[in-house]
Amino acid sequence: MLNITIIAGARPNFVKVAPIIKAINSSKSNGNSIDFRLVHTGQHYDKKMSGSFFDQLGIPEPNANLAVGSGTQAEQTGNIMVRFEEELLANPCDIVLVVGDVTSTMACSITAKKLNIQVIHVEAGIRSWDLSMPEEINRMITDSITDHFFTTSELANENLRKTGVKEERIHFVGNTMIDTLLSQRPHFLKPPVWDELGLQENEYLVMTLHRPANVDEEEKLKDLMDEIVKHSNELPLIFPVHPRTAKILNNLGVSHPRLHMVEPLSYLEFNYLVEKAKAVVTDSGGITEEASIMNVPCMTLRDNTERPETMELGTNELIGTNPDAIAPAMEKLFSGNWKEVQEIPMWDGKTSGRIVEKLLEIYG
Numbered sequence: 141m142l143n144i145t146i147i148a149g150a151r152p153n154f155v156k157v158a159p160i161i162k163a164i165n166s167s168k169s170n171g172n173s174i175d176f177r178l179v180h181t182g183q184h185y186d187k188k189m190s191g192s193f194f195d196q197l198g199i200p201e202p203n204a205n206l207a208v209g210s211g212t213q214a215e216q217t218g219n220i221m222v223r224f225e226e227e228l229l230a231n232p233c234d235i236v237l238v239v240g241d242v243t244s245t246m247a248c249s250i251t252a253k254k255l256n257i258q259v260i261h262v263e264a265g266i267r268s269w270d271l272s273m274p275e276e277i278n279r280m281i282t283d284s285i286t287d288h289f290f291t292t293s294e295l296a297n298e299n300l301r302k303t304g305v306k307e308e309r310i311h312f313v314g315n316t317m318i319d320t321l322l323s324q325r326p327h328f329l330k331p332p333v334w335d336e337l338g339l340q341e342n343e344y345l346v347m348t349l350h351r352p353a354n355v356d357e358e359e360k361l362k363d364l365m366d367e368i369v370k371h372s373n374e375l376p377l378i379f380p381v382h383p384r385t386a387k388i389l390n391n392l393g394v395s396h397p398r399l400h401m402v403e404p405l406s407y408l409e410f411n412y413l414v415e416k417a418k419a420v421v422t423d424s425g426g427i428t429e430e431a432s433i434m435n436v437p438c439m440t441l442r443d444n445t446e447r448p449e450t451m452e453l454g455t456n457e458l459i460g461t462n463p464d465a466i467a468p469a470m471e472k473l474f475s476g477n478w479k480e481v482q483e484i485p486m487w488d489g490k491t492s493g494r495i496v497e498k499l500l501e502i503y504g
Contacts, residue, residue, distance in 0.1 A: 149244025
């Protein structure tokens, strides 16, 4: 029996592990000797991550919740490691599978390796080369001790090769986030804001901002918001906003009749809005992937990205963090000159099946 401990620490992690769990259960029902234990580190408490979230994505309730909560980077890392070590000693496994690049990914990888348990990293090898981002440090450390690397792109493969990773440990399988997106697309839910604001398809923009470089520099944030409102062609702007960011915006006096700051939305509600939007303005990596696959124009307010395939083959444009970049990007959008998505290799909804097959081949 191949026993896998799967780690998730924040909502995007659960979106990535949901199809892997489904593929494991499918493989098990077909007679393969494989099982899993799902561990939620509790790194992020998200009130939208309720029982309905798990039900919608077909995720079982976690077998364990380490409930580490918030804290500094060091506090979170230390607490996760202490509690995950206790979890592994009480519930031994053959391999630990981590996804993405949150603190839990790094902390659980280190803990597993120190107990001589092999680590599998799903979404390995992606790089922004920006060490001011905690996620980049998490990615680099995790990949430095990973045993098998499951990658989303050929560029990620190349990044790993350059660090000396042997070819037989690199497995190009695709993107599990896209597995979830494609399987859940028929089930997207219309959020209440749709009818409340009388939204119409292709007649509004969706925004998300959360990175410190954008939301902590207050004057820059105000300038960005002013430029987005000014050049958005009189369309409504729907901004599901973290309470912390909302407070900063309120303190700055950022308000406009067309700017609608709403509560954070569930996965199915948010993607309903993205799918029908004229465009998305974001600083999130995952949203650039989802918007690309749904062929929705995406403007990313960052100076770098760890997902260049969303720019080369998707609908994403990296416009930077300078407010002066907003006007030309909006002009390009509204003139109808935005690029369309091309086929992104292996982003076909079948990634998780490939992962489970490869795990059974390696460890079965």
